[in-house]
Amino acid sequence: MADIARHTEHRYGNRPTMKDVAARAGVGLKTVSRVVNGEPGVTPDTERRVQEAIEVLGFRRNDSARVLRKGRTATVGLVLEDLADPFYGPLSRAIEEVARAHGALLINGSSAEDPAREQELALALCARRVDGLIVIPAGDDHRYLEPEIRAGVATVFVDRPAGLIDADAVLSDSFGGARDGVAHLIAHGHRRIGFIGDRPRIHTASERLRGYRTAMEDAGLPVDDAWVSLGSTEPERVRTAVREMLDAAEPVTALFAGNNRVMVTVVRALAGHPRPVALVGFDDMELADLLGITVIAQDAAALGRTAAERLFRRLDGVDDVPERVVLGTTLLARGSGEIPPSAV
Amino acid sequence: MADIARHTEHRYGNRPTMKDVAARAGVGLKTVSRVVNGEPGVTPDTERRVQEAIEVLGFRRNDSARVLRKGRTATVGLVLEDLADPFYGPLSRAIEEVARAHGALLINGSSAEDPAREQELALALCARRVDGLIVIPAGDDHRYLEPEIRAGVATVFVDRPAGLIDADAVLSDSFGGARDGVAHLIAHGHRRIGFIGDRPRIHTASERLRGYRTAMEDAGLPVDDAWVSLGSTEPERVRTAVREMLDAAEPVTALFAGNNRVMVTVVRALAGHPRPVALVGFDDMELADLLGITVIAQDAAALGRTAAERLFRRLDGVDDVPERVVLGTTLLARGSGEIPPSAV
DNA sequence: TAGGGCCTGGACAACGTTGTCACCGGAGGG
DNA sequence: CCCTCCGGTGACAACGTTGTCCAGGCCCTA
Known part of the structure; x- marks a missing residue:
């Protein structure tokens, strides 16, 4: 008893x-x-x-028992990079809306940019038997997902492509966007343009750098090594980079910020600078319009929506080959990118 | 066969x-x-x-089977109001960190401010047998959660209290924050101050309004009905409210924005206004410092952390009576709140 | 009125895991 | 040399649900 x-x-x-x-x-x-x-x-x-x-x-x-019996969970997992980054808000929101329309729930977690944590999280989601997985990669080796994909977990990568495996990916045109942004600065008379970006290991970061170099080359302009700074998006590092580029003997007259984290710090740094410096940033942000910051805007919601729709198409049994979808970007001229080069 | x-x-x-x-x-x-x-x-x-x-x-x-057998899921659910609102980014991030420290996963979804959807979502999470639930309420009747709580689902409300049931809640001091913000404007010489807030059904909105009224009363100032505007945070509505208050025969010389959504629109509206108007907003935002906007800042991360810790304490078996925790706010003076009243 | 088909309801197994308990072989003590 | 004990191992039931299949009752037709 x-x-x-x-x-x-x-x-x-x-x-x-x-x-x-x-x-x-x-x-x-x-x-x-x-x-x-x-x-x-x-x-x-x-x-x-x-x-x-x-x-x-x-x-x-009890849905756990139900899942055990039925084999489908009506749940998709989302591994993102940082819940607090404003870029990912609309993105995950769009994914959630699509999931909801398909009667599915969303489980998410963030990797905090740590590849080990990304893997841990993605596999935990797989252990919960999510039907599908949407990943914003932090790492660059996703072979650990191969058994899962083989076992039938539909997987789509967003914002950055998968590493070392063949999988669906939905991306923004980082290369084209950066090239257009830098070309915009060149069109406004700039010849010495600085590029401050994220760690080059990150696909979007290296693509944007490539866009920068291409735009310069297309205009027949040389690129001084001192004009390119890559690394973490830590404010301290970015501030130093800005200072060095502006204090050089031949200072840059314009800057291109590789993402929203960098842009914020650059804007703060330029606010204290005596000479006007042109700026174009990658990623739009709330209030950026009021500050007159010219940006290359990505459509985060479209990114998420596209990825989620792709995922559910796979879950519905469509089985075409993995594909890479690239969405265009938009240049929003608001003033900071149209400042002419100032005499030194 | x-x-x-x-x-x-x-x-x-x-x-x-x-x-x-x-x-x-x-x-x-x-x-x-x-x-x-x-x-x-x-x-x-x-x-x-x-x-x-x-x-x-x-x-x-297969964790589903495991859960079925063990009765614990090591998962907590988060029902928030809008994933894309920048206020909730740091909040959910903080919750996630605490959950992670306790070896739990976070499932979340947003209610899009719709009470019916909040209920649907919360109950779906309960069906998935989350161990605990953190809710940012959209509705004001949470009796539907009573069977769940009785069945042992630890539940904590954040940002707004639960309606019609007795449950833990972690809140910011909306009343005190608004009162301080309005008092700040009064201290800078303002006598006619407008208040633009969210729908009064929302607890934080009504508390902030109460703070506004109290500050005015404490200073012996009358409040004209035309100075108070409550309703949706739709830009169009807020713009109209701003216009009416500024175009009146006796226009307000300062505005208090009830939350970050309202604040953004107000800032945009004021940008096109000929006369300087003082502004204090509730909620800090990225880039608000660069625009010189004086705000009452809440610590979203602390809010999330406190709530999550409370949740896990309950999951660890601590069983004290439901409590309401109120966290303080901080006034960040950046310029917009220190503009003196302008002659009409 | 008997036979057949349809509709409602229930018994039972299975999903993949974990807790309980029993078994087996070897080491150690009497 | 036998008995006990113990560490390592496996058989089995149970978790709560759903799919399958069968039973019984009803109505309809011949």
Whole structure:
């Protein structure tokens, strides 16, 4: 007796199960299941009795058991890089909307830019048997996902491509966007333009650098090594980079900021600078319009939506080859990018 | 034969189970379980054989089954209001960090300010048997959560209190913050101060309004009905409210913005206004410092952290009475709040 | 009125894991 | 030399749900 009690002790705080509901309603277990799932073949009267019992007991179906039985979880996982980065807000929101439209729930977590944590998180999601996975990669080796993908977990990468495996990816045109932004500065008369970007290991960062170099080359302009600074987006590092480029014997007259983190710090640094310096940043931000910052805007929502739709198409059984989708960017001229070069 | 095939057909894409691993390693099922869970009592040699089989087969434990058996999911649910609102980024990030420190995963979703959707989402999370729930309420009736709480789902509300049930809540001092902000404007000479806030149904909105009224009253100032505008945070509505207050016969000389959504629109509206108007906003935002906007800052991260810690304390069995924790706010003077009243 | 089909309801197994308990072989003590 | 004990191992039930299949009752038709 004591044994039995110990056995069923703190099990979900003793929640009622379908069995309990069945007993209370005086029907069979399966009939309760039918009512709960809206399956046909139940008399209105029986259904009413079951509903009543459900109400009284406060029964709620245990989806874990359901998942175990059915094999589908109606859940997709999202591994993003930093929940607090404003760029990812609209992106994950768009994914959530699509998931919701497909009756699925979203589980997410952030990797904090740490590849090990990305892997840990992605695999934890797989252990929860998400139907699909959307990943904003922090690392550059995703072979660890191969068994999962083989086992049927639909996987789509966003913002950055997967590393060392062949998988769907939805990206912004980092190269083209950066090239256009730098060309914009050149068109306004700049010849010495600085580029401050994220760590080159990150795909978007290196693509944007490539865009910068291409624009310069296309205009027949040389690029001094001192004009390019890559590394973490730590404010301290970025501030130093700005200072060095502006204090040089031949200072740059314009700057290109490789992403929103960098841009924020650059704007702050330039605010304290005596000479006007042109600036174009990658990524739009709220309030950037009021500050008159010219940016290359990505459509984060479209990125998320596209990726999610792709994921659900795969979950619906469409099985075409992995593909890379690239979305265009938009240059928003607001003033900071149209400042002419100032005499030194 | 065909029957058997049909039976095991598309089940997680036929993932290997512990049984498969056991067969391959030539050991018993339970031994595999022991290895997977790091339980003691397995010879190094046996363990190696099992690990090898796991590797080869690409086995990953099915947490759904585990949950079903154990009764705990090591998962907490977060119902927030809008993933894309920058205020919630740091908040959910802080919650995630605490959850991670406790070895738990976070599932979240947004209610989009719709009470029905909040309920749907919260109950879906309960069906997935999350151990705990953190809710940023959209609605003001949470009785639907009573069976869940009774069944043992630890529940903490953040940013706004629960409605009609007794539950933990972690809040910012909306009343005190607004009162201080308005008092700040009064101290700088303003007598006619407008308040533009969110819908009064929302607890924070009404508290902030109360703070505004209290500050005015404390200073012996009257409040004209035309100076108070409550409603949605739609830009169009806020713009209209700003215009009306500034175009009145006796226009306000200062504005208090009830939250970050409102503040953004107000700043935009004031940018096009000929006369300088003082402004204090509730909620800090990135770049607000560069625009010189004086704000009442809440510590979103502390809010999230406090709530999450409270949740896990409950999950650890601490069972004190539901409590309301109120965190202080900080006035950040940056210029816009220190503009003196301009002659009309 | 008997027979057949349809509709409602229930018994039972299975999903993949973990807790319980029993078994087996070897070491150590009497 | 036998008995006990213990560490390592495996058989089995149980978690709560759903799919399958069968039973019984009803109505309709011949």
